[in-house]
Amino acid sequence: MSLLNVENLKMHFPVRGGILMRALKTCKAVDGVSISVSQGETLGLVGESGCGKTTLGKAIVRLYQPTDGKLQFEGQDITHSSQRALRPIRRDIQMIFQDPAESLNPRLTVRDILEEPFLVQKQGTTAERRQWVGELLDKVGLASTAADRFPFEFSGGQRQRIGIARAIALKPKLIVCDEPVSALDVSVQSQVLNLMLDLQREMGLSYLFIAHGLSVVKHMSDRVAVMYLGKIVELAPSEELYHNPRHAYTKALLDAIPVPDPSKRRARRLLSGDVPSPIDPPKGCAFGHRMKHPKWEQSVGMELKLEEISPGHWVQKCPCCVD
Amino acid sequence: MSAPENILEVKDLVTVFDTDAGRVTAVDGVRFEVKRGKTLGLVGESGCGKSVTAFSINRLLPQPHGKIAGGSISFEGRNLAELSVEELRKFRGREISMIFQEPMTALNPVQTVGKQLAEAILLHQKSSSREILQRSIELLTKVRIPSPEVRLQEYPHQLSGGMRQRVMIAMALVHKPKLLIADEPTTALDVTVQAQILDLINSLQTEMGMSVLLITHDLGVIAETCDEVVVMYAGRVVERAPVAEIFSSPRHAYTQGLLQSIPKIESVPKSRLKAIPGSVPPIETLLPGCRFAERSGRPHLPEHLNQRPPFIEISPQHWVEQCPVCVA
Numbered sequence: 001m002s003l004l005n006v007e008n009l010k011m012h013f014p015v016r017g018g019i020l021m022r023a024l025k026t027c028k029a030v031d032g033v034s035i036s037v038s039q040g041e042t043l044g045l046v047g048e049s050g051c052g053k054t055t056l057g058k059a060i061v062r063l064y065q066p067t068d069g070k071l072q073f074e075g076q077d078i079t080h081s082s083q084r085a086l087r088p089i090r091r092d093i094q095m096i097f098q099d100p101a102e103s104l105n106p107r108l109t110v111r112d113i114l115e116e117p118f119l120v121q122k123q124g125t126t127a128e129r130r131q132w133v134g135e136l137l138d139k140v141g142l143a144s145t146a147a148d149r150f151p152f153e154f155s156g157g158q159r160q161r162i163g164i165a166r167a168i169a170l171k172p173k174l175i176v177c178d179e180p181v182s183a184l185d186v187s188v189q190s191q192v193l194n195l196m197l198d199l200q201r202e203m204g205l206s207y208l209f210i211a212h213g214l215s216v217v218k219h220m221s222d223r224v225a226v227m228y229l230g231k232i233v234e235l236a237p238s239e240e241l242y243h244n245p246r247h248a249y250t251k252a253l254l255d256a257i258p259v260p261d262p263s264k265r266r267a268r269r270l271l272s273g274d275v276p277s278p279i280d281p282p283k284g285c286a287f288g289h290r291m292k293h294p295k296w297e298q299s300v301g302m303e304l305k306l307e308e309i310s311p312g313h314w315v316q317k318c319p320c321c322v323d
Numbered sequence: 324m325s326a327p328e329n330i331l332e333v334k335d336l337v338t339v340f341d342t343d344a345g346r347v348t349a350v351d352g353v354r355f356e357v358k359r360g361k362t363l364g365l366v367g368e369s370g371c372g373k374s375v376t377a378f379s380i381n382r383l384l385p386q387p388h389g390k391i392a393g394g395s396i397s398f399e400g401r402n403l404a405e406l407s408v409e410e411l412r413k414f415r416g417r418e419i420s421m422i423f424q425e426p427m428t429a430l431n432p433v434q435t436v437g438k439q440l441a442e443a444i445l446l447h448q449k450s451s452s453r454e455i456l457q458r459s460i461e462l463l464t465k466v467r468i469p470s471p472e473v474r475l476q477e478y479p480h481q482l483s484g485g486m487r488q489r490v491m492i493a494m495a496l497v498h499k500p501k502l503l504i505a506d507e508p509t510t511a512l513d514v515t516v517q518a519q520i521l522d523l524i525n526s527l528q529t530e531m532g533m534s535v536l537l538i539t540h541d542l543g544v545i546a547e548t549c550d551e552v553v554v555m556y557a558g559r560v561v562e563r564a565p566v567a568e569i570f571s572s573p574r575h576a577y578t579q580g581l582l583q584s585i586p587k588i589e590s591v592p593k594s595r596l597k598a599i600p601g602s603v604p605p606i607e608t609l610l611p612g613c614r615f616a617e618r619s620g621r622p623h624l625p626e627h628l629n630q631r632p633p634f635i636e637i638s639p640q641h642w643v644e645q646c647p648v649c650v651a
């Protein structure tokens with residue numbers, strides 16, 4: 001059984017306007033996503049800026065009340081659970097935020113930041129909590145003297161480690177990692193990624209790993225889901241997805257990765273235009289107007305669904321692109 | 324006496340900041356040249372002095388505490404340090420243009436895109452409002468912004484991140500500069516928008532013969548776009564070579580570590596990545612000798628730490644800071 005099960009999840013935001021600030025339209029940031037994560041597994045989530053990755057992550061940790069669909073954690077339906085009912089579950093599901101600077105309160109010392117989860121869960125004595133903070137810092141490779149300093153006194157990579165330490169404090173089962181390394185340079189990035197792999201092995205953690213860097217996602221994930229305009233268009237085991245991409249959008253994304261090898265410079269086939277707006281999503285295949293496939297209009301009016309085309313390889317099968 | 328094939332020559336540049344805690348040297352004797360029509364990549368760990376080098380060239384150091392304390396920067400044979408404020412104004416945008424790390428620092432949030440483009444155009448060129456409109460549309464089209472007429476009416480916050488970046492690039496290119504300094508132009512962008520922007524810079528370069536100084540921490544971007552690469556570490560250049568050579572035969576231990584840290588698309592999922600242990604030493608504690616010693620994992624003698632290693636050309640076009648331990 002999977003640890004996390006997400007079924008047809010939708011997260012729509014009202015778009016307000018006019019003098020009365022009435023909801024005029026809806027922004028369909030996440031629009032019918034189904035994914036699952038097993039124990040000890042890493043599911044990667046990739047997609048262009050604005051496609052709904054962060055929104056999906058926040059809905060999963062229930063920072064948002066999903067508009068529709070179902071969220072199950074260890075078999076328990078948590079879609080509509082109250083904040084109180086969620087408290088024990090918050091221990092098991094944590095999130096590492098896109099911007100460490102934003103998610104760490106600058107007025108608190110590292111010790112305060114790391115003690116907070118224990119206080120919320122009413123765990124331990126003062127002495128015990130002190131010891132736990134020391135252990136956490138050690139685990140993420142920071143000196144114990146870091147406890148009495150403030151977040152701004154650290155470099156980006158060190159701040160990201162503080163965020164990780166906070167996320168693992170309560171020994172969670174699942175961590176939603178939102179772009180945990182995008183802001184870091186390669187050498188710091190690989191330190192943080194190794195740390196995450198070690199923690200997974202040691203603690204049997206599961207990750208939902210969100211990123212726009214495809215080589216990083218491939219490196220970290222067992223399976224990868226590709227998101228486009230609020231929907232998953234392809235999902236497959238990492239190696240399979242990278243060697244045998246089937247959806248036109250996945251192919252375009254893979255094609256855009258710069259390769260760190262000057263002898264393999266190639267003329268890239270470029271995707272043009274931006275992700276269409278989730279407020280007025282195009283009818284039919286939302287990728288159609290960008291790829292200008294001669295037959296994309298055939299997809300207008302069709303319901304595009306994920307289909308399993310080989311074991312574990314799911315793709316949104318549309319009339320013109322998936323052969 | 325600068326070589327005519329070089330548009331920019333930076334010689335032994337030293338840039339310092341006077342802070343509350345005393346003087347810190349952010350750039351410590353950096354030298355490189357940008358060749359005409361070519362792209363030079365500048366890489367190195369966060370905080371190693373890449374942006375400060377760019378600001379020094381463009382004379383945009385924060386005043387009064389940032390200043391150039393040594394060396395020279397010459398552009399087409401002219402010493403930039405000697406330009407008057409008036410000359411500098413004429414210089415910027417037309418001779419050298421800069422794309423900043425953060426688009427929002429260069430764009431005015433309370434002015435429309437059209438207004439800002441108009442200002443950039445008028446800076447060096449008298450034009451009627453019809454000419455301005457025409458030219459603005461042409462520029463936005465060039466940076467591949469769809470429906471440019473609509474976008475001109477909009478404010479920066481109404482554009483997506485990738486579009487803002489492209490507006491800034493359009494502004495930097497208004498007057499067809501001879502040298503473009505691009506500081507992390509694509510780091511905040513996802514791969515698809517990144518590819519569009521790099522492709523655009525590339526095609527403008529071919530079209531207008533522009534030279535580019537590209538600062539980035541993405542080695543994939545370096546591999547795909549640069550002719551030559553300068554690797555900085557803790558305020559200094561540790562290695563410099565043509566792009567193919569940097570990737571095929573890096574000589575300095577830091578460059579080697581950097582290249583090994585890249586997660587490769589063909590690597591085994593969930594295997595441990597090679598990482599350089601530790602972090603860059605704090606700027607106040609830098610030693611005169613080899614600054615990578617502590618992280619290299621190779622034992623250094625006191626003499627290696629106390630004496631600056633010479634910067635030598637070990638093979639044609641390939642320069643390295645020759646610490647005898649780090650360059651084995």
Ligand SMILES: Nc1ncnc2c1ncn2[C@@H]1O[C@H](COP(=O)(O)OP(=O)(O)OP(=O)(O)O)[C@@H](O)[C@H]1O
Nearest residue numbers: 013027029048049050051052053054055056212278
């Ligand atoms: N709280 C909110 N209210 C209204 N709209 C929102 C809200 N949060 C996100 N959106 C919209 O939902 C869409 C998806 O945003 P989201 O932040 O999930 O994208 P993302 O995939 O994480 O992008 P990035 O890679 O840039 O972080 C965007 O159009 C955004 O404007």
Ligand SMILES: Nc1ncnc2c1ncn2[C@@H]1O[C@H](COP(=O)(O)OP(=O)(O)OP(=O)(O)O)[C@@H](O)[C@H]1O
Nearest residue numbers: 340342349368369370371372373374375376385606
């Ligand atoms: N205004 C300033 N006052 C004092 N020190 C400064 C100032 N600006 C930069 N520095 C210092 O100069 C050094 C080099 O900074 P710089 O911004 O050039 O780094 P960078 O290589 O561009 O890094 P990044 O990749 O993070 O952009 C850093 O140690 C920084 O702390």
Ligand code: SF4
Nearest residue numbers: 285288296318320321
């Ligand atoms: S359905 Fe047609 S338009 Fe859409 S991605 Fe496939 S080929 Fe392209």
Ligand SMILES: [Mg+2]
Nearest residue numbers: 053054055098
């Ligand atoms: Mg996001």
Ligand SMILES: [Mg+2]
Nearest residue numbers: 373374375424
């Ligand atoms: Mg910088």
